[in-house]
Amino acid sequence: MKRNATAVWIGSLKEGAGKLTTQSKTLENTQYSFKSRFEEGVGTNPEELVAAAHSGCFTMQLSAYITETGFEIESIETKCDIDLVEGTIITSHLTVNAKIKGITDEVFQELVTKAEKNCPISKLLNAAISTTATLV
Structure with missing residues (x-):
């Protein structure tokens, strides 16, 4: 069994943003960013x-x-x-x-x-x- 997910990132670390998509599409272009990871931004991490x-x-x-x-x-x-x-x-x-x-x-x-x-x-x-x- 193999599963996958894809991350796409655009821009610099602090000003950029990314989107995550899982094989099942449960996450589909789900936002993540520096703020959602290290501060209080919208999205996952x-x-x-x-x-x-x-x-x-x-x-x-x-x-x-x-x-x-x-x-x-x-x-x-x-x-x-x-x-x-x-x-x-x-x-x-x-x-x-x-x-x-x-x-x-x-x-x-x-x-x-x-x-x-x-x-x-x-x-x-x-x-x-x-x-x-x-x-x-």
């Missing part, structure tokens, strides 16, 4: 997209592990916070709130750790990856 990718990938991986163990998932919500410091993403922190019928916190935490280590985006990132998970 690469770090926000990495956060979306990591939270989505992790949640799917956790769902697979929970399903394999035979528990019923009511809901899993994962927020990802990316820290960009001096041009490097240094951390990706996942905050998980889940409703899983019949699971113990011990089993849940084991599956969270397994998903954190094994989701493809976690494997891709050269950053400290951490997770806070709560059963509700």
